[in-house]
Amino acid sequence: MKTVKVLGSGCKKCIKAAELVEAVALELGVEVNIEKESSPEAMLAYGVMSTPAIVIDETLVHSGSIPSRESVVNWLNG
Amino acid sequence: MFQIFTDFASWLVYGQIGLTAETKLGDALHFFVEDVSKIFVLLLLMIYIIALVRASLNIERVRDYLADKHKGLGYILGSTLGAITPFCSCSSIPVFLGFTSAGIPIGITMAFLVTSPLINEVAVLLLVSLLGWKFTLLYVVVGMGIGIISGVFLDFINAQRWLKSFAAEALERGRQESNVADPHEVESTITMLERHRFAVEETTDIFGRVWKWVILGVGLGAALHGFVPDGWIETHLGDGQWWSVPAAVLLGIPLYSNATAVIPVMESLIVKGLPVGTTMAFCMSTVAASFPEFILLKQVMQWRLLAVLFSLLLVAFTLAGWLLNIADPFI
Numbered sequence: 001m002k003t004v005k006v007l008g009s010g011c012k013k014c015i016k017a018a019e020l021v022e023a024v025a026l027e028l029g030v031e032v033n034i035e036k037e038s039s040p041e042a043m044l045a046y047g048v049m050s051t052p053a054i055v056i057d058e059t060l061v062h063s064g065s066i067p068s069r070e071s072v073v074n075w076l077n078g
Numbered sequence: 079m080f081q082i083f084t085d086f087a088s089w090l091v092y093g094q095i096g097l098t099a100e101t102k103l104g105d106a107l108h109f110f111v112e113d114v115s116k117i118f119v120l121l122l123l124m125i126y127i128i129a130l131v132r133a134s135l136n137i138e139r140v141r142d143y144l145a146d147k148h149k150g151l152g153y154i155l156g157s158t159l160g161a162i163t164p165f166c167s168c169s170s171i172p173v174f175l176g177f178t179s180a181g182i183p184i185g186i187t188m189a190f191l192v193t194s195p196l197i198n199e200v201a202v203l204l205l206v207s208l209l210g211w212k213f214t215l216l217y218v219v220v221g222m223g224i225g226i227i228s229g230v231f232l233d234f235i236n237a238q239r240w241l242k243s244f245a246a247e248a249l250e251r252g253r254q255e256s257n258v259a260d261p262h263e264v265e266s267t268i269t270m271l272e273r274h275r276f277a278v279e280e281t282t283d284i285f286g287r288v289w290k291w292v293i294l295g296v297g298l299g300a301a302l303h304g305f306v307p308d309g310w311i312e313t314h315l316g317d318g319q320w321w322s323v324p325a326a327v328l329l330g331i332p333l334y335s336n337a338t339a340v341i342p343v344m345e346s347l348i349v350k351g352l353p354v355g356t357t358m359a360f361c362m363s364t365v366a367a368s369f370p371e372f373i374l375l376k377q378v379m380q381w382r383l384l385a386v387l388f389s390l391l392l393v394a395f396t397l398a399g400w401l402l403n404i405a406d407p408f409i
Contacts, residue, residue: 009171009374040171040377044248049137049176050169064136065279 002030002076003058007037008051017052017066024072032076080116080207087112106304113208113296113342118289120207121200125284128199129277134268137163137173144190145180149233156186157225160193161218170194171377178245178378181252184238189229192391195366196221200288201337208345213354220358220402224394231390240383288338295339299346311350323399326356327392330363337365354406359399367391 004021008014018036025032037043037055046053046060053063056075087108091097097104140159147155170191177187197218205214238249268276315322340361347357372384379387 009169040175041244043172044175044179044244047176047179049141049172051172 001033002056003033003035005035005037005042005055007043007046007048007053007055007063010036010038011051013066014052017054020066020069021054021072021076024069025076028073028076030076083112083116083119086115102304106300109303110296110300113299113345114292116207117204117292117296117342120203121285121288121292122281124199124203126277126281129280130273132162133273133276135163137169137176140190141176141180141182144177144182144186147186149183149186152183152186153189153226153229154222156182156189156229157193157222160190160225161197161222162199163190163194170371170374174375174378175245175248178241179248179252181249181255183233184241184249185229185231185233187229188232188237188387189225192228192366193222193225195371196225196337196362198337200284201341204338204341208341209348213348216354216402217358220398221362224362224391224398228387228390228394232387235386237383237386240380240386242378242380245378288336291336291339292342295335295342298339299342302343302346302350306350309351311347311352315352315356320400322353322356323359323403324396326360326399327363327367327395330360330395331367331369331392333364335364337361340364353403355399355402355404358402359395362395362398363392367395 004025006014006018006021008017014036018034021032022034025034043049043051043053046055048060048063050064052066054061054067054075061075062071090111091104091108092099095107097107099105099108140163144152144156144159174187174191177190178184202214202218205217238246241249344357344361347360348354367388372388375384375387
């Protein structure tokens with residue numbers, strides 16, 4: 001079970017990013033727990049300066065855009 | 079070079095639709111078609127070209143660059159980088175915290191954040207094509223000036239006292255660590271293909287966000303152009319009556335818009351005889367002093383700092399407006 005956090009201020013891109021991760025996880029049959037984080041404290045803690053950002057099992061893997069499908073597949077398989 | 083858009087509008091509105099230039103509707107529609115087609119073509123072209131150049135500039139790099147700069151220079155750089163860095167108001171909080179936790183003084187961070195919505199490549203492009211380079215230069219100088227002065231003032235009054243405590247602590251920590259070199263900084267080089275990809279993405283993204291604003295702004299501008307009688311604005315507001323500037327600033331607060339929508343409106347207002355300073359004060363207030371933006375900042379600032387910042391901007395826009403109205407005959 002992977003814990004995926006999508007950090008963002010609730011803008012359209014962040015919602016899309018979360019949906020993408022959810023869709024890919026379902027496709028791959030990987031069990032994930034997706035959380036949307038919008039608190040400034042969380043962004044500070046992970047050192048995120050551009051959103052949406054993706055944190056997988058407490059590691060920041062991406063920030064600043066909706067990630068590509070391939071990268072999401074890699075993160076979830078890795 | 080822009081004649082082609084005038085010709086296109088004439089062909090469409092007078093030729094194909096059959097309206098005449100003498101009717102209000104024909105006049106307004108011609109204005110609308112000319113400006114929208116011109117702006118759309120320019121936007122697509124220029125955003126792509128600028129993005130090609132800018133592909134290697136990201137916000138993390140800007141932060142590292144600002145983190146170890148001398149203070150006096152820092153305000154100017156903060157404001158300049160605010161003008162050229164792509165930025166969406168929904169990331170103002172993470173950017174604020176990122177800068178702060180790198181130990182960058184709040185004044186420099188705010189010089190960046192205040193300038194950012196006022197000046198960007200789309201705004202500059204629109205200004206040059208609609209109002210000419212002279213006015214553009216004036217706008218950029220005033221916008222950056224306000225960003226720099228706000229930053230200096232906020233540091234002067236020790237504004238960091240009024241940050242939310244977690245942000246203040248981050249600033250303190252950042253200051254102590256700020257001399258440590260960043261170990262994860264890897265010099266990345268990007269290929270031309272990556273630049274192209276970035277530019278295409280950037281163009282679709284920005285264009286997708288601003289096209290409706292262009293339509294709205296030009297639509298309003300066209301309505302003003304066609305339906306407000308010539309001389310009305312000039313008679314009532316054209317002498318630069320002193321109260322017209324603060325009134326314009328106050329009027330701009332509840333109107334929340336971005337620079338893209340406001341600039342075509344500016345064009346019409348100026349053509350109709352509204353003084354330059356009054357117009358500029360109104361537009362900057364619409365773009366930068368907006369409640370949604372300030373509610374976002376509430377997450378990291380106490381009410382007191384928000385109130386100071388808000389008043390500061392309103393005073394700055396008013397002063398800039400007055401100054402420009404006085405200087406107008408000499409420009």
